[in-house]
Amino acid sequence: PRSIFFSRHGESLYNVMGKLGGDSELSARGKQYAKSLPLLIATHLGNSEQLTVWTSTLKRTIATAEHLTYPKLAWKALDELDAGVCDGMTYEEIEEQYPEDFANRDEDKFNYRYRGGESYRDVVLRLEPVIMELERQRNILIIGHQAILRCIYAYFMNHSHEKLPYIKIPLHTVIQLTPSAYTCEEKRFKVDI
Ligand code: F6P
Numbered sequence: 001p002r003s004i005f006f007s008r009h010g011e012s013l014y015n016v017m018g019k020l021g022g023d024s025e026l027s028a029r030g031k032q033y034a035k036s037l038p039l040l041i042a043t044h045l046g047n048s049e050q051l052t053v054w055t056s057t058l059k060r061t062i063a064t065a066e067h068l069t070y071p072k073l074a075w076k077a078l079d080e081l082d083a084g085v086c087d088g089m090t091y092e093e094i095e096e097q098y099p100e101d102f103a104n105r106d107e108d109k110f111n112y113r114y115r116g117g118e119s120y121r122d123v124v125l126r127l128e129p130v131i132m133e134l135e136r137q138r139n140i141l142i143i144g145h146q147a148i149l150r151c152i153y154a155y156f157m158n159h160s161h162e163k164l165p166y167i168k169i170p171l172h173t174v175i176q177l178t179p180s181a182y183t184c185e186e187k188r189f190k191v192d193i
Pocket of ligand 1 (some may be wrong): 147
């Protein structure tokens with residue numbers, strides 16, 4: 001059976017500072033995670049299986065895939081949810097500068113659209129071609145972003161739009177989904193760094 005592997009990028013400098021979005025580099029821990037990936041993937045991919053790695057166009061996903069030797073493709077459609085005017089801010093700063101938006105997002109996180117940016121609903125739409133291609137491919141490893149991977153995970157695991165924005169996709173963890181007739185088998189591999 002074929003598998004879809006996915007992981008968030010390794011910890012980034014923005015993750016460390018609690019800032020959203022941006023295009024920052026990996027932290028030292030994030031770089032360690034990138035180094036640990038080739039062995040982890042090789043261990044869980046069948047011996048004669050092929051794999052293609054998909055990243056976003058942002059530095060942190062490309063750097064996380066750096067040491068993997070499989071064919072790679074960078075998709076703009078896999079870039080993180082665009083936080084618009086809030087890009088580069090912390091949640092505290094957003095709450096202070098845009099208190100109404102902050103409350104609205106809490107009220108309906110799936111539909112809330114950042115000013116000048118996107119909602120989870122927007123991201124689900126822009127991911128359609130990615131999902132169509134995923135359905136046609138054999139083994140794929142996606143190195144992505146939290147909001148994006150929530151949408152892809154929810155699609156394969158049949159999670160509702162209400163639950164989707166709260167799905168836990170931790171850092172430094174590879175999730176393996178193996179689709180079968182009606183559902184997916186799921187395994188998680190956490191790297192302790
Ligand atoms: O903090 C990392 C991050 O990927 C941000 O870039 C992004 O805006 C956020 O997570 C998405 O999570 P949430 O929708 O829960 O704010």
